[in-house]
Amino acid sequence: MQIFDYEDIQLIPNKCIVRSRKEVDTTVEFGGRTFKLPVVPANMQTIIDEPLAQWLAENDYFYVMHRFNPERRADFVADMHSKGLFASISVGVKPEEFAFVKELAGHKLNPEYITIDIAHGHSQIVIDMIQHIKKYLPDTFVIAGNVGTPEGVRELENAGADATKVGIGPGKVCITKLKTGFGTGGWQLAALRWCAKAASKPIITDGGIRNNGDIAKSLRFGATMCMIGSLFAGHYETPGKKVEKDGKMFQEYYGSASEYQKGAHHNVEGKKILLPLKGHIADTLTEMKEDLQSSVSYAGGRDLEALRKVDYVIVKNSIFNGDQY
Numbered sequence: 001m002q003i004f005d006y007e008d009i010q011l012i013p014n015k016c017i018v019r020s021r022k023e024v025d026t027t028v029e030f031g032g033r034t035f036k037l038p039v040v041p042a043n044m045q046t047i048i049d050e051p052l053a054q055w056l057a058e059n060d061y062f063y064v065m066h067r068f069n070p071e072r073r074a075d076f077v078a079d080m081h082s083k084g085l086f087a088s089i090s091v092g093v094k095p096e097e098f099a100f101v102k103e104l105a106g107h108k109l110n111p112e113y114i115t116i117d118i119a120h121g122h123s124q125i126v127i128d129m130i131q132h133i134k135k136y137l138p139d140t141f142v143i144a145g146n147v148g149t150p151e152g153v154r155e156l157e158n159a160g161a162d163a164t165k166v167g168i169g170p171g172k173v174c175i176t177k178l179k180t181g182f183g184t185g186g187w188q189l190a191a192l193r194w195c196a197k198a199a200s201k202p203i204i205t206d207g208g209i210r211n212n213g214d215i216a217k218s219l220r221f222g223a224t225m226c227m228i229g230s231l232f233a234g235h236y237e238t239p240g241k242k243v244e245k246d247g248k249m250f251q252e253y254y255g256s257a258s259e260y261q262k263g264a265h266h267n268v269e270g271k272k273i274l275l276p277l278k279g280h281i282a283d284t285l286t287e288m289k290e291d292l293q294s295s296v297s298y299a300g301g302r303d304l305e306a307l308r309k310v311d312y313v314i315v316k317n318s319i320f321n322g323d324q325y
């Protein structure tokens with residue numbers, strides 16, 4: 001297997017067939033809905049909250065609400081449905097989460113999407129949860145993860161997952177590779193390619209995206225969606241705590257397996273960082289769209305399909321030859 005990451009890849013241009021980048025369609029179909037972009041903010045407490053989830057759904061972006069206010073989740077589903085919006089929530093795998101799924105079904109609350117969100121998703125308990133959701137909420141689109149191998153993808157798909165999420169430890173606030181020695185950190189893009197070859201259903205690549213061009217690269221190597229934390233941290237609408245330091249505004253971004261999330265120092269695999277406050281999330285999404293439209297025009301197409309087979313070169317660390325902005 002060839003090992004590389006985002007910074008080692010450059011995609012090779014084809015003849016442009018559009019007269020303006022505005023002609024390029026960046027929409028993606030996922031789970032029976034069409035979204036404006038193939039990106040989704042990470043289901044983390046400093047990245048998404050209910051108002052932002054609602055705004056994203058209203059504006060045709062995919063979202064996944066986090067699972068860290070468990071008692072709010074049923075009401076959240078009901079609230080979204082009362083507004084005519086889709087509901088997309090997260091669950092864990094502890095016994096109370098199995099009970100919660102049954103409770104949703106008992107109240108006829110059928111979220112359109114459920115993401116099973118645990119660190120090591122290639123496990124029997126996740127397979128049990130997929131089957132449990134499919135039994136009680138058969139119409140719900142189930143995203144399961146995270147995994148980092150083709151075997152993981154195949155087993156979760158065979159259990160009934162409608163999509164799998166790939167990425168063990170490439171996140172900006174992740175310390176899994178340091179604490180455990182395991183993961184796809186540093187080779188997430190190659191791991192995505194490895195997993196995508198085994199997949200028969202959509203893959204969400206999760207973690208490690210640092211530049212908008214990495215979205216195009218993710219699509220080239222098999223992702224349907226990109227889950228992104230750090231690029232979305234530091235907006236007025238993201239819920240991380242705003243902090244002033246030396247006269248400048250920052251926002252906290254912490255890992256879901258950090259002591260700040262857990263409230264205890266057990267099995268910690270995440271840390272907290274401060275990122276500069278950079279404005280409104282709508283502007284960041286617009287810039288992502290424009291950059292992706294450019295990517296597609298370089299690929300010689302009109303929509304995201306053009307990126308899927310574009311040629312590429314591997315040049316170690318080539319995008320960091322003094323080109324930071």
Ligand SMILES: NC(=O)C1=CN([C@@H]2O[C@H](COP(=O)(O)OP(=O)(O)OC[C@H]3O[C@@H](n4cnc5c(N)ncnc54)[C@H](OP(=O)(O)O)[C@@H]3O)[C@@H](O)[C@H]2O)C=CC1
Binds near residue numbers: 120207255267
């Ligand atoms: N994408 C990534 O690389 C990572 C993401 N995270 C995020 O952190 C949050 C917390 O995750 P997580 O700790 O899984 O959540 P939870 O503790 O809620 O759930 C995990 C369950 O699986 C059990 N388990 C067994 N082996 C493992 C293992 N190697 N890692 C984790 N759990 C294991 C745990 O039991 P017990 O606790 O008793 O062992 C627990 O019951 C999630 O939101 C997750 O997405 C965390 C690490 C890596």
Ligand SMILES: Nc1nc2c(ncn2[C@@H]2O[C@H](COP(=O)(O)O)[C@@H](O)[C@H]2O)c(=O)[nH]1
Binds near residue numbers: 172
């Ligand atoms: N190893 C850990 N990974 C974590 C933790 N909390 C979240 N995450 C993962 O990171 C991505 C976001 O990555 P980014 O590079 O875009 O910032 C997120 O979706 C999770 O999969 C954690 O505590 N430890």
